[in-house]
Amino acid sequence: MAELCGVVGVGQTQHDAKREDVSQVGLIREAAERALEDADLDWKDIDAVVIGKAPDLFEGVMMPELFLADSLGCAGKPMLRVHTAGSVGGSTAVVAASLVEAGIHDRVLTVAYEKQSESNAMWALSIKIPFSATVVAGAGGYFAPLIRGYMMRSGAPEDTGIRVAVKDRENALKNPYAHLKFPDISFEQVESSPMLWDPIRFLETCPSSDGACALVLSSEKLADQSKKKPAWVHSTAMRSEPTSFAGRDQVNPQAGIDCAKELYKKAGITDPRKEIDCAEIYVPFSWFEPMWMENLGFAELGQGWKMTYEGATALDGDLPVNMSGGVLSTNPIGASGMLRFGEAAMQVRGTAGEHQVAGARKAMGHAYGGGSQYFSMWIVGAEKP
């Protein structure tokens, strides 16, 4: 990269099932104002805005970035929209960072959101097209067979997913912005929750949330001047693959493997488990934690579940994962990826509050979308790369 990029502001909304107190405009503005406040900056300090959200079908507003522009101080400034399904929050941050790294803009505001209460995204993409194979079972129906595939390959104990869910839901109790909070969460509570898409139980599933996340990204010169410590972007990567092709491995997609490899290479990381202090990984269904641990090279093939089992991914483990409670606790789809990226930045800035990992110097943010086909990732550090 030509220029260094620092995350100087992170903001997010109070996430909830229905934020009926605000419009879409009000929702993104809440996150953007908090990011600007965190960065000690004003609207006039921003050079360009990059907006991301999941498909327009989810709220039924075509190209909402056009009507949101006025409320994001975009008048007379470059504004760009990013589309990559559920991974979009991550990709949007990557695009915004690339504008700074390329030296095109010195300070970029990037925002991602979803207002799921305005429709029903669970079923939005489950359309029955004549003469075509169709799922019509929501996201869980799509991913459940992939989880079964993982269980068969790895021989992971049946309760691995329950353990992930308990861990993430306990972490959510430490995150003031998290949507779902179960104060008395226990193994028994998750185990006895209804089976939605075998083997995925109700409490092993992400919610539908209204929420937004925003980041302020600055060039090295400006980030050096910021009052609070920036999180330095060490590397970013994006990869995608088609939903289906002969020989596609949907349990362990090649695009995810390639994306992680490029990410580590750019960041000079050779042993991710050892060199990365904590990670916010896109886990909408509990079992995706062990699956992604393997896909991202944190564990050998077939061994990812052991990280969950041995407590390695717990808040006090050697690689804490989803300290914020993750997607399992908060899922405003378009924003979910940026929340992972933002939470990673909060960790290395030391601003994660109760869910802070002590001494975190290097953190990873990860997002995936579509049928496990779009990937975006970044690594941020407390020190300059």
Next chain:
Amino acid sequence: MSEPEPLSGPHVLEYTYKRSVGPVLGRFFTGLRDGRIEGVKTAGGRVLCPPMEHDPATGEATTDQWVEVGPGGEVKTWTWIAQPRKQHPLQKPFAFALVQLDGADSALLHAVDAGDEGRMSSGMRVKARFAEERSGRIEDIACFEPEDA
């Protein structure tokens, strides 16, 4: 060999939405229900109608000062719809127009029932015709009509 008949099958896609309009448009729609059109003031003193949560010129939040505007106003620009479709607000030829209501500094997009394209001109005076039954929607203004009608 004869050409095979192409496959065809029905595909109806229906998807419902609802909107949380927020505090600013919420007040505007409530006013329409009561037969009142309101604009909101920006920090710089401009009156926006339809009201917005943020001033497009500055990006700052608009104020909590509200001003009743109209029901008369001026057509800034317009386009004639000679053959209305089922979804259009009027089922006879009409104009879509940007109407700057008296007391406002911005314009509202709505329908003008002028009867004939020849009666339309930029700068013409119009006034709001309210619907008899109102429920807090933009259709609570049935349309605008020439002030001299």
